[in-house]
Structure formats: C-alpha cells, structure tokens
Amino acid sequence: MSENGFHVHGPHDHELEHAAQHEPRGFAGQLAVITAILATVGAFFSYMGGATQANAGILKNDAAIKKTEAGDQWNYYQSKSSKQALAELASELAPGEEQKAKYRDKAARYEKEKADIKAAAEKLEEQSRHFDEQSEAQMHTHHRWAQATTALQVSIALAAIALLTRKRWMEGATVVVGGIGVVLGGAAWLHL
Template sequence: MSGHGFHVHGPHDHELEHAAQHDPEGFAGQLAVITAILATVGALFSYMGGATQANAGLYKNNAAIKKTEASNQWNYYQAKSSKQNLSELAVALVPEDRKPKYQDEIERYKKEKAEIKAGAEKLEAEAVEWDKKSDEQMHQHHRWAQATTALQISIAMAAIALLTKKRWLEWGTIGVGALGVAVGVAAWFHI
C-alpha cells in the first residue's frame, strides 16, 4: 500500500523482491517457464491418452458386437445344415415321386448356407479388424501415458530444483521433459 510518500510492503511483495535480488540469473523464472510449458504439454498428452483409451474400449466393443453377429450367423448356418440333413434323410426314406421336392430343398439349403457362411466370415473379419484397431489404440494410449508420466516427473524435479537451487536438477528437469516430449512424439506417429 502506498500513498503520500508512505510505502508498506506485504510479505508476498517482500519475498518477490528478495527473490529477484538474490536470483540474478533468473533461476526461479526459468523454472517457472519450464514448468508451465511442461504442464501445458502434459495436459495435452494426458488428453490424448484418455482419448486413445476411450477409442480402444469403443473398438473392442465393436469387435465384440461383430463376434456376436458372426456367432448368430454360424448358428443360423447350423440350423440350415440340420434342415438340409433332414431333407437328405427324407430323400432316402420317401417314395420316388416325392424325392424331387426334397432334392430341391437340399439345393436351396446349400445355396442359403453358402450365403450365410460368407456373411459370417465377413463379420469375423470385421471383428478381427476392430480388435486390431483396439490394440493399436491401447499401444498408443500407453505411449501417451508414458510421455505424461515423464513430464510429471520432470515437473516434480523442477519443484525440487527450485527448492534446493541446484542447477544440475534444472538440467535434469529439461532432460526428463525432453524424454517425455520424445515419447509423446512417438505416440503421435504411432510408434
């Protein structure tokens, strides 16, 4: 508070002035900027990690749906096989004049089964593709999580460097932060 030549410093103002006078190289300021950058990049990496994890779950769910649909088709295929078998048995048991009807049914069931089989195999292939996409997203999620963890460690090192005023810890902060950014870049490029 100042007015009419009278000036009073609060404890916070005093500490800032004291830090500025005793930190001619801007050690605290450098660490503050580094920490802010690391925290911002870490927040972005954390978001991407969460997004890829959500995508992995969604893709795994899609794979499960396709597997269920394929299973339903295989059950339908089996039902047609059973009907075909009954028609084949009927051909062996019925009089000659009724055999053509059952022969036609056998041919119809064979055709229907071929279509059902093709559909089931297509659904199984789609399930495999969704599983693959899910696995890729989980791999990418792990990379984002590793990058975020390295940045969090770097931020903690910055706090320790600030408290201890050790320059080597500031360099360690930068090094671990750079490692975190490199892992984040690997995640971005799906490596």
C-alpha cells in the same frame, strides 16, 4: 529508509537484495516458465491418452458386436445344415419319386443358403478381427501417451525439487526428463 541522505536497510530488504544479486539469472523464473510449459504439454498428452483409451474401448465393443453377429450367422448356418441333413434323409426314405425329388430340391436349396450364410459369417469375423486390431493399436498409442504424461509429471516434480534446493543440475534434469516426455509424446503422435 532514507532520511536526510541516510539510508537504513531492514532485514527483509537485505535478503531481497542478496537474492537479486546472487540468484543465478532468474533461476526461479526460468523454472516457473519451464514448469508452465511442461504442465501445458502434459495436459495435452493426458487428453490424448484418455481419448485413445476411449477409442480403444469403442473399437473393442464394435469387435464384440461383430463377433456376436458372426456367431448368430454360424448358428443360422448350423440350423440350415440340420435342415439339409433332414431333407437328405427324407429324400432317401420318401415313398415316391416325386417326393424324393422335392426333398432333394430342398436339400440343394439349403446347401446354397448355407454358402451365403457362411460368406456373411466370415465377413463379420473379418470385421471383428479388424476392429480388434484397431483397438490394440489405439491401446498401444494410449500407453505411449501415458508414458509421455508420466515423464512430464516427473519432470515437473524435479522442477519443484530444483527450486527448493536451488541446484542448477536439477534444472538440467528437469529439462532432460521433460525432453524424454516430449519424445514419447511424439512417438505417440506418430503411432510408434
């Protein structure tokens, strides 16, 4: 307070002046900016982690559907095998040559149908394997995003500790751990 050239500082004014003169070049401001950047990048990493986890689930579901369809085809193949075996038996037991030929033709038809069914079943199994591989790749990427997000969360916690303790080396630790998180996020982005 100034009156006729006489200036008196209150205790609060003195603390503010002291902090402005002795705080190392905007320490709190630097940490606030670092924390905001880490939180923004962390939000992106978290979103990507959730998206890859959802994609992995969808792909795993697609794999299960294709596996079920392949199982249906193999059951159909088995039924044709049973019909073929009965037709072959009937061709042996039939009384006339005309009847025997009829059952041999049926057995040959079942054999051809089985080949088509087998090819369809194997194609579905291959599709199932492909979806499984894609799902595993998505889960690997999800884990990378989760690791990156965790590192950024730890970095933000270190920033809070640095602000409370006013230790410059803690600010350095914040940046280093944040950097590790960004590297892990880059690995996830590159599917490493």
